[in-house]
Amino acid sequence: MLIKNFFVKKKKYASIPSEKAKQEIPQGLMQKCEDCQKIFYIKEWLKHLNVCPECGYHHKLPAYDRINSLMDEGTFEEWEQHVTSKNPLNFPSYEEKLKKDKEKTDLVEAVVTGKGKIDGYSTAIAVMDARFRMGSMGSVVGDKIAKAIERARELQIPIILFTASGGARMQEGMISLMQMAKTSIAVERFHQSGGCMIVVMTNPTTGGVSASFASIGDYQFAEPGALIGFAGRRIIEQTIREKLPKDFQTAEFQLEHGQIDKVIPRSELKQSLSAILDLHQVRGDQT
Numbered sequence: 611m612l613i614k615n616f617f618v619k620k621k622k623y624a625s626i627p628s629e630k631a632k633q634e635i636p637q638g639l640m641q642k643c644e645d646c647q648k649i650f651y652i653k654e655w656l657k658h659l660n661v662c663p664e665c666g667y668h669h670k671l672p673a674y675d676r677i678n679s680l681m682d683e684g685t686f687e688e689w690e691q692h693v694t695s696k697n698p699l700n701f702p703s704y705e706e707k708l709k710k711d712k713e714k715t716d717l718v719e720a721v722v723t724g725k726g727k728i729d730g731y732s733t734a735i736a737v738m739d740a741r742f743r744m745g746s747m748g749s750v751v752g753d754k755i756a757k758a759i760e761r762a763r764e765l766q767i768p769i770i771l772f773t774a775s776g777g778a779r780m781q782e783g784m785i786s787l788m789q790m791a792k793t794s795i796a797v798e799r800f801h802q803s804g805g806c807m808i809v810v811m812t813n814p815t816t817g818g819v820s821a822s823f824a825s826i827g828d829y830q831f832a833e834p835g836a837l838i839g840f841a842g843r844r845i846i847e848q849t850i851r852e853k854l855p856k857d858f859q860t861a862e863f864q865l866e867h868g869q870i871d872k873v874i875p876r877s878e879l880k881q882s883l884s885a886i887l888d889l890h891q892v893r894g895d896q897t
């Protein structure tokens with residue numbers, strides 16, 4: 611008994627790593643939660659699709675990771691893979707900013723589009739990535755989204771749109787704003803042809819994206835805690851000269867006020883999307 615106790619003796623207290631030790635945590639091995647500040651092994655982090663295992667905070671999920679987490683293996687076929695933005699207004703240092711974001715994210719633009727299968731059901735998909743120019747919508751993002759919707763209409767398959775955006779892209783001015791109309795028209799044509807469009811708003815979905823295609827799906831979902839709104843809190847407070855509630859512009863607030871249909875945790879998304887795709891399968895005698 612004595613010997614056993616000797617070996618299983620536990621430490622009575624945990625040691626707190628010093629500032630220096632914290633800095634020495636190798637990059638890519640550990641991940642810190644932006645909300646509860648707890649640190650996890652990256653392996654555990656990735657297993658939860660960037661959702662904090664402790665507090666459930668939904669961190670940004672890169673576009674290709676999102677696609678891999680949903681689509682059946684080997685079924686995803688990307689559309690307009692190499693289309694990239696130019697600098698139509700000669701906006702100062704726009705090209706350098708694009709170059710930096712390309713290197714940082716391994717993406718060529720802020721949205722990835724294509725088609726594939728979820729649990730065997732064919733669907734088109736467009737996934738925005740907030741790491742690239744804050745997921746802002748310029749001419750290429752707008753065009754890729756409009757084209758994906760048009761293709762889904764031609765192929766007669768549903769489309770799922772994951773939105774993550776700071777709004778219209780400042781560096782493309784009016785051309786960015788035109789994308790709101792362009793994408794909305796594509797959605798309207800898709801609706802008229804009887805297509806099913808599912809929108810999943812992720813953190814953040816704001817500005818011109820929230821005010822166009824992101825708000826006109828047949829199903830409007832959001833991830834927990836996602837910031838959803840048009841103008842920022844400060845601007846609204848200054849305009850109406852009133853203090854806004856603490857949870858204003860969260861997914862949960864939007865659900866309570868009828869703006870969205872359901873808040874779905876990332877771990878349940880595939881199952882929910884698959885159930886909806888199943889509902890929209892054409893069945894019975896087609897003759």
Ligand SMILES: [Zn+2]
Nearest residue numbers: 643646662665
């Ligand atoms: Zn956390």
